[in-house]
Amino acid sequence: MMNYDVIVIGSGIAGYSAAIKCLEHGLKTAVVSSGQSALHFSSGSIDLLSHSPLTHKLIDDPWAEIDALPTALPQHPYAKVGGKNVRSAMNWYQQMLAANGLAMSTLPSSHNHFRITTLGTLKSTWLSQPYVEKIEQNFSNLAKFKRIVMIAVDGFRDFQPHIALGNLQQHPAFKYITIKTAKVSLTAFGQLNRNPYDLRSIDISRILRDEAQFTEFANQLLKVATPEDLLMMPSIMGNGDGLELMHKLSRYTGLHLHEVPTMPPSLLGIRIEDVMMHTFIKKGGVLHKGDEVLGGQFEDQGGSMNLASIQTKKMGEMNLTAKHYILASGSFFSKGLIANQNSIKEPIFNLDTEVTGERNEWHQHDFFSSKPHPFLSFGVVTDKNFTPFIQGQKVNNLHCIGAILSGYNPITHGCGGGVAVSTAYWVVEQIVAGLRSELLMKEVSA
Ligand SMILES: Cc1cc2nc3c(=O)[nH]c(=O)nc-3n(C[C@H](O)[C@H](O)[C@H](O)COP(=O)(O)OP(=O)(O)OC[C@H]3O[C@@H](n4cnc5c(N)ncnc54)[C@H](O)[C@@H]3O)c2cc1C
Known part of the structure; x- marks a missing residue:
């Protein structure tokens, strides 16, 4: 036993x-x-409450709604936990991840924000990773970007920026921003004995651990975007090494990066799971x-x-x-x-x-x-x-x-x-x- x-x-x-x-x-x-957990399929952002459980409508302030749940919907798990404890729990979780190398953040107001998805739609969420742009629900912080540049990696099919571009351009708030796509390629793809179309994000993350491939990738980004742009790229860095390569890319290029999850496996979700697993083992768990x-x-x-x-x-x-x-x-x-x-x-x-x-x-x-x-x-x-x-x-x-x-x-x-x-x-x-x-x-x- x-x-x-x-x-x-x-x-x-x-x-x-x-x-x-x-x-x-x-x-x-x-x-x-x-x-595997659902994290392997997730956006890697933590949703707190994006829509009202009563009206199903999009909400800006999740806390007001959570505080109302004990009376309105007593069976809801948040009603059983209570708003005060939900706050303590979310603070604890954010601090625990940050202390172990994954500093996620909310908007300063602690309200929901939009993230741009792989398909170029907007999804409301609450806590996002450092290289996920948090857009205010009134779009007031969008004006800081001159353009949105969406990056396709030649031969990688799990992120199709032209679809994202088409969808994002439909949104009224993005009408006045130039959105363009740009292609980058990796010489490593030409040296593979398998079709690059078979590659998943996890395979590319291995290729980009190579210094020469990383530099080649980073230099190409610098040719198509400036620090005034929001550079939207598929999440293809950091299987097993957390945010290390994304920090390196940010330092090297000075660009404003926005990662989007690809088809599963989602490296953004795996990053959260890895941090929790290592923390559990480090603290003596079996x-x-x-x-x-x-x-x-x-x-x-x-x-x-x-x-x-x-x-x-x-x-x-x-x-x-x-x-x-x-x-x-x-x-x-x-x-x-x-x-x-x-x-x-x-x-x-x-x-x-x-x-x-x-x-x-x-x-x-x-x-x-x-x-x-x-x-x-x-x-x-x-x-x-x-x-x-x-x-x-x-x-x-x-x-x-x-x-x-x-x-x-x-x-x-x-x-x-x-x-x-x-x-x-x-x-x-x-x-x-x-x-x-x-x-x-x-x-x-x-
Ligand atoms: C496709 C998808 C995408 C999502 N995206 C998001 C998102 O972006 N943001 C967000 O906040 N929420 C998202 N959600 C919802 C959210 O991911 C889940 O509600 C939450 O992650 C559930 O976590 P969990 O730990 O309860 O369960 P899971 O993540 O489902 O984990 C269950 C675990 O139990 C294990 N298990 C099952 N049976 C057994 C057994 N008999 N013995 C031992 N182990 C067992 C499984 O292997 C797994 O490790 C998403 C959900 C799905 C399905």
Whole structure:
């Protein structure tokens, strides 16, 4: 048996945030994770709340809306955490990433900002990486750019600037800015024994680690853009070396860089995952990566139950045990939830889930409808402390966080990253408070 204070299942934003916070409180912590998280597909910006969960309209100030949720939508995870704790959680997360080499920032107002996407559309978000331009929602800070220059890397098909240009030019706020595309090429592409069209961003990032290739790339950027331009480039730097190459490119060229995520894998998302993984290991956490939790053994507590141990695929007969377990196995995308014909299932522990309507009402028939797809709000039912149930019986020492939770729509309302961080933070705070009071009780009765 391997014993921990806390075992976290899943290594996405929610799982790593909870695990790092546990280590900061001195708890012996392990993470068991079967694979990639949603970060590999994400923009690498953290959404807090881009649209109102009540009206579905775009919002500028997410905090006012979050503060209103306990009354308006008590089942929303932010309502359960509370606005004050969401603020503390997001501050903590920003500081933790910055202390470990990834300084992300919000607008000074702490309101939402737009980022220009790979397709040249505008997406509202809250916390962005250093080389992602934060555009005010009233576009007041756009005037500082003379032009927007979009860079195509010859032979790389995962970013097509002419599509981005076409879309961005349609937007009224960009009508008065010159937007152009420019092509750069890399001699390394000619020396490959594979078609450059097969290359992903991750392959190019390896090529650009070479000093000669990096300099060739940087010099070409200097020929097509000036420091007065916003230079929009695909995110092709920094697999495993964080922001090092982007900082170097910025210093070398003096250009105003704006990275956009490419088709998956998204280097911007991987950068966040890498920082959290290294932080967790550096702080003494135990990582069981590439292992899958299969199920658990429960103890009856008379009306409720406790999770006693968990089994994993690789550990076989050797169960893992902990005082508390945190389930951060994600949504349908990461197989934390599975859809059956008429129900959805949480596959590890068979926790109670919430579904509304008949199967044919689970999604909008138009996939790109502005109305939310109901299935995105389905998930595990929890009480106000994020404790789940099995057939109505509470599992006292199991806590659910992040995308597995029901009661909110991470995609339509743009709150996936924020809910993952704040539920992780809040659940750990409660575990720690519970352990402290247990200790106090023992001391008093001794
Ligand atoms: C395509 C896509 C793009 C998105 N883009 C953004 C964005 O740009 N900004 C934003 O804020 N939000 C975005 N979101 C939403 C946001 O990414 C998610 O809400 C959030 O990242 C969820 O984090 P999580 O840790 O809860 O789950 P996940 O990131 O899904 O992580 C779940 C983890 O659990 C593991 N796991 C699952 N089952 C098991 C098991 N049995 N045993 C062990 N491990 C298991 C998985 O391998 C994975 O590591 C996006 C979501 C998607 C699907």
